[in-house]
Each structure stands twice: as C-alpha cells, then as structure tokens.
Amino acid sequence: xxxxxxxxxxxxxxxxxxxxxxxxxxxxxxxxxxxxxxxxxxxxxxxxxxxxxxxxxxxxxxxxxxxxxxxxxxxxxxxxxxxxxxxxxxxxxxxxxxxxxxxxxxxxxxxxxxxxxxxxxxxxxxxxxxxxxxxxxxxxxxxxxxxxxxxxxxxxxxxxxxxxxxxxxxxxxxxxxxxxxxxxxxxxxxxxxxxx
Amino acid sequence: xxxxxxxxxxxxxxxxxxxxxxxxxxxxxxxxxxxxxxxxxxxxxxxxxxxxxxxxxxxxxxxxxxxxxxxxxxxxxxxxxxxxxxxxxxxxxxxxxxxxxxxxxxxxxxxxxxxxxxxxxxxxxxxxxxxxxxxxxxxxxxxxxxxxxxxxxxxxxxxxxxxxxxxxxxxxxxxxxxxxxxxxxxxxxxxxxxxxxxxxxxxxxxxxxxxxxxxxxxxxxxxxxxxxxxxxxxxxxx
Numbered sequence: 001x002x003x004x005x006x007x008x009x010x011x012x013x014x015x016x017x018x019x020x021x022x023x024x025x026x027x028x029x030x031x032x033x034x035x036x037x038x039x040x041x042x043x044x045x046x047x048x049x050x051x052x053x054x055x056x057x058x059x060x061x062x063x064x065x066x067x068x069x070x071x072x073x074x075x076x077x078x079x080x081x082x083x084x085x086x087x088x089x090x091x092x093x094x095x096x097x098x099x100x101x102x103x104x105x106x107x108x109x110x111x112x113x114x115x116x117x118x119x120x121x122x123x124x125x126x127x128x129x130x131x132x133x134x135x136x137x138x139x140x141x142x143x144x145x146x147x148x149x150x151x152x153x154x155x156x157x158x159x160x161x162x163x164x165x166x167x168x169x170x171x172x173x174x175x176x177x178x179x180x181x182x183x184x185x186x187x188x189x190x191x192x193x194x195x196x
Numbered sequence: 197x198x199x200x201x202x203x204x205x206x207x208x209x210x211x212x213x214x215x216x217x218x219x220x221x222x223x224x225x226x227x228x229x230x231x232x233x234x235x236x237x238x239x240x241x242x243x244x245x246x247x248x249x250x251x252x253x254x255x256x257x258x259x260x261x262x263x264x265x266x267x268x269x270x271x272x273x274x275x276x277x278x279x280x281x282x283x284x285x286x287x288x289x290x291x292x293x294x295x296x297x298x299x300x301x302x303x304x305x306x307x308x309x310x311x312x313x314x315x316x317x318x319x320x321x322x323x324x325x326x327x328x329x330x331x332x333x334x335x336x337x338x339x340x341x342x343x344x345x346x347x348x349x350x351x352x353x354x355x356x357x358x359x360x361x362x363x364x365x366x367x368x369x370x371x372x373x374x375x376x377x378x379x380x381x382x383x384x385x386x387x388x389x390x391x392x393x394x395x396x397x398x399x400x401x402x403x404x405x406x407x408x409x410x411x412x413x414x415x416x417x418x419x420x421x422x423x424x425x426x427x428x429x430x431x432x433x434x
Contacts, residue, residue: 049298049312050298051294051433052434053434064300066298067294069291070291071291071294072290072291073292073294074290074292074296075223075227075230077227077230078230087295088294089219090219090299090301091299092210092215092299092301143434146299164348181391195211
C-alpha cells in the first residue's frame, strides 16, 4: 500500500507549478506538503487524487483514495447524520445509524446531528468531515488544509484521527500550514525550489 | 473511540454500477423531497402555461385541437429545462461531485442515478398530467394516449440531453444562458417526433412511426450520453 508520484509536472496556463517532482508515501506514514500560497499545493493534491490531469509524470495509487479538499462535499439540506452516512455509503462502506452517531458524538456534534447542515458553523461542518475520516475505509488519505476553521480541540482531534489511521496501516498526504502533534515522515516543499 | 475501533479492519470496498446508481437516485430524491417546492414549481409551470394558451388564443375548438399537442410538448420541454441548471452544478459547487468522481463506483452508475432521479421529479409528473391538460384542448382519448406515450418516451431523452448540456456548462460563467443555448436546439428532434405522434393520431394516421423514432432516440441517448456526461464532468473538475 503506497502512494507514489514520479517526475510530476503540472502547469496552469503559462505558470509552471511544479516540474520533475517526485514523492512517495508508504503505509503508516504521512507526508506534509508545504509552500506559499499559489505554489501548487492544491493542484498537486488534486493530481495525486486523480482529479486534475498532469502534464507529464505518473501517479501510482495502491488502494482507494479519500480526498478532502477546500469544498466540504456537504449537502446543506441534509442533516449532519445523513451527510455522514451518505459520504460513507459513497465510499463503499455504509455504516448503521449507531456507528454514525458514535462518530458524531466523538467530534462533538451529538446534539446537532439532526440539524440540517446549513445551520452548522464552518467549524462544525468541518467536524462532519472529521467524523467521516474516522470511519473512512480508504487507506490513502489526501487532505487539503484539513485544519481550516477547526478550533484547538478540533485540531487535536484531527491529529488523533490521523495517528489512528497511520497505526492501522493507512497513509496520508496532507497540505497544511500548521504543525501537528505527530511529525510528518517527510516534508514536500513546493515553491521556489520545485520551480528551479 | 468505539466507533473507530470497529473500522480497523480495512476491507477494500469495490464499487459497482448498481450501488452508485441507487446511492445517487436515493440521495437526489431525498433532496427533492426536502424541497418539494422546486418540484411542484416545475409542475405548476407546466400546468399554468399549458392552461394559458386556450385563454390566449380564444375558444376556437378547431384551432385548439390543431395546436394542442405542440403546445403541450413545448410546455413540457420548457418545464423540464427549468430544473436542469442545478442538476450537476449544485453538486459541483459544494464539492460532492468531486467525492462522487473519486468514489470506487464507476461514474456512469451515479450519473445514470442522477438522471433517473431528474426524470422522476420532472418528466414523470409531466407525462402523468399531460392527458388532463390535453382535455383543455379538446383532444380525443386516442390522441391523449398517443401524447402520453410520446411524453413517456421523450421526456427521458430530455433528461439525458439536458444532463449532458448541464455537465458541459459546469463552471462556465453565465451557465444558465449557455445551457439554454446548448440544450434547447438539441431538444428539437424530440419535440418534432413527440408532437408529431399526437398530431398523426389526431389526423387518423398511425402514431407508430413517430413513437418508433422517439424510442430509437431514447435507446441512442441511453447508450451514448451517460459516457459523454462522465467526460464532461471530468473536464469540469480538471
């Protein structure tokens, strides 16, 4: 189980975001993607997930991918519980109401699970995504700024979720400006260095 | 902790066409039921416009009989078009389209599920209501039957064609207008054969040739368009 990119290159219009970029994430480790705004972190993650096409290079994914980007993938008209169960059913791992409730309980949405998602704050919507990650069966996690809008407690909850995922043999590629409680196996720096 | 402990075994879930299909149709119907207003709006539009014509053109029975099938078809077409802009763009804007694309299920599965849900909340009610509206135009029972059968065959084609146009206009500025320019001309063959079936019946001819052509259009659309939609969605997400 691994995620590997070889000699990746991607440009947006006239701007070359990265060239000859290679990385590898093995089971049980996470790699942080760092770089200034506009350096191509999101593009790299979208390429790794298979959403955006590369100019050249090759991505090898051994296992299913769970991708969480800037867009939450949450339906405003569905409740937190429906959103969570819907997302998991889509990942091919439907859960019963009890487990969905337990996960929502853990992220602190126990009393709000029957509210439509439109009534939740930005941080609470993020927590639905966190609950999904807790139950997510996909071994490869590709996460774009997962800590946005989360408070301190939410951030440590995320760190715990990630370390549990790594312990059971998962791997993750995470773009983040924050330092997490667990250190990444490697840093992947985008920006000046990659462009040279 | 309990919830996650049970997830430790990592089975590799493999997707399937039917799971994706039922997931999408179930979710879209749930969303439609949450906001029945939007569905009813389409139906109300259809009923209102089709009822305004007899008042507008006067109560000449011959004229009404003549224009009835065509007017009802145009109304059905516009009503089906009303709900198209949101078909894929709602999922595109909130990120669910990304999630569906990355899911283990093959894309045509959930694409067909979404299209089926669209037909169930737009095409099907229109088909069911069309005989009632036809009565306002004094259409004979056999003409009403031909009209309903033609709509039953034609409205799924509208959902498929409209879905393809809706996916193609994803992410474009002024998507709604672009969608109208793309979709309405493509609806023309469906309109011609659909209205033709009822008119042929009214003129004492067999509607079978028109219905066969509509059926052929439907088969072609079902076979080709879901794949075109998948390609369009991939391009939009790139």
